[in-house]
Amino acid sequence: MTRKLALTAFCLLPFTAFSEEALEEAIPVAPEFTLSAELGFLYKTGNTKSADMKAGLNFTHEKNQWLSLITFNFLGKKLEETHDDGEKEFVTTDNKWNLTTQTNYTLTPEGQNYLYGNLAYEEDEFSSFKKQSSVSIGWGRNWYKTKKASFFADIGPGYKHDVVSATDTVGEHTNDSFIVQAQALYIRKINDFVEFRQLLRAKYAVKNDENSIYKAETSITTKLIDSLQLKFSLIIDHNTDVEEGYDNTDTQTAMTLVYSF
Numbered sequence: 001m002t003r004k005l006a007l008t009a010f011c012l013l014p015f016t017a018f019s020e021e022a023l024e025e026a027i028p029v030a031p032e033f034t035l036s037a038e039l040g041f042l043y044k045t046g047n048t049k050s051a052d053m054k055a056g057l058n059f060t061h062e063k064n065q066w067l068s069l070i071t072f073n074f075l076g077k078k079l080e081e082t083h084d085d086g087e088k089e090f091v092t093t094d095n096k097w098n099l100t101t102q103t104n105y106t107l108t109p110e111g112q113n114y115l116y117g118n119l120a121y122e123e124d125e126f127s128s129f130k131k132q133s134s135v136s137i138g139w140g141r142n143w144y145k146t147k148k149a150s151f152f153a154d155i156g157p158g159y160k161h162d163v164v165s166a167t168d169t170v171g172e173h174t175n176d177s178f179i180v181q182a183q184a185l186y187i188r189k190i191n192d193f194v195e196f197r198q199l200l201r202a203k204y205a206v207k208n209d210e211n212s213i214y215k216a217e218t219s220i221t222t223k224l225i226d227s228l229q230l231k232f233s234l235i236i237d238h239n240t241d242v243e244e245g246y247d248n249t250d251t252q253t254a255m256t257l258v259y260s261f
Contacts, residue, residue: 034060038231040256049080054254065106067114072099075126075252098122104140104154112142116154118181127250128243130172131163132213134203136181153184160203162211167243177210179203193223211241221258229258 035058042052052075059070075096099121104114118136122129138156145151158181166172183201190196196219203213219233235252242248 032061032063034058035261036258037261038256038258040254051078052076054256056256065109067104067106069102070100073097094125096122096124096126098124114140114142114154116140116156118156118158127237127239128165128167128246129162129239130165132160134158134160134179134181134213136179136203138181148189149187151184151186153182155180155182157181158203160205160211160213164243167245170243175211177205177207179205179212195221197221205240209241211239213240214238227260229260231256231258 037058038054038056040054043050055074057070057072059068061068077094079091079093081091100118101120102116102118104116106112106114116136116138119134121131121133123131136156136158138154138158140152140154142150142152158179160177160179162175162177164170164173164175181201181203183199185200186198188196197217199215199217201213201215205212215238216236217233218235219231221229221231223229231254233252233254233256235254237250237252239248
């Protein structure tokens with residue numbers, strides 16, 4: 001009887017160890033670094049020839065209780081112009097690019113609350129602002145996170161610096177203001193191939209007569225192959241105080257290819 005029990009235990013031990021190792025290998029480990037690049041073109045011919053290009057980079061680093069995000073976007077426009085001698089060439093008319101970085105530190109391992117630091121910079125020749133930059137620190141929370149959906153939001157005080165482009169009547173000048181920044185991101189995995197994202201961000205100026213910035217970005221990404229996706233996006237930018245002759249709201253609709261490294 002004792003020999004049978006010993007033999008049974010000897011047979012079960014290797015099987016148990018093998019099962020645990022197989023289980024660990026079966027659980028996917030999230031990569032520490034992720035990088036993706038997107039690119040899209042629009043070329044128009046006919047009475048008017050123009051070319052638009054949209055490009056972007058998204059970098060993520062996550063380790064232990066730290067999460068760092070870097071986002072870069074570029075939008076360029078070229079238009080065919082005719083010189084006095086009749087020669088035609090493409091000339092860059094407007095460019096827009098922005099860089100946003102944020103670092104989150106989760107207060108406790110596997111916790112939901114985090115502290116954040118955010119830095120943003122933008123140059124936009126399409127709007128009345130030549131440059132806009134801001135810095136903010138504060139508190140945030142991962143309200144929920146599942147395999148199919150996640151939602152986080154944060155809020156905190158900050159400072160904003162606007163450089164207003166010169167007009168026919170007013171020269172270039174700057175506006176500085178204290179702000180309250182709030183942002184929220186909702187991600188929903190519709191199925192194995194389609195993902196929905198909704199980002200909302202507000203930079204509310206403390207004083208009533210100062211410019212506040214609101215941004216909404218909606219996107220749907222469809223996986224074509226393992227590392228290549230097709231992205232549809234709608235971006236709405238709103239400034240409450242702009243120069244005369246400019247609209248308060250800018251919209252951007254794009255379709256780009258996204259490659260994940």
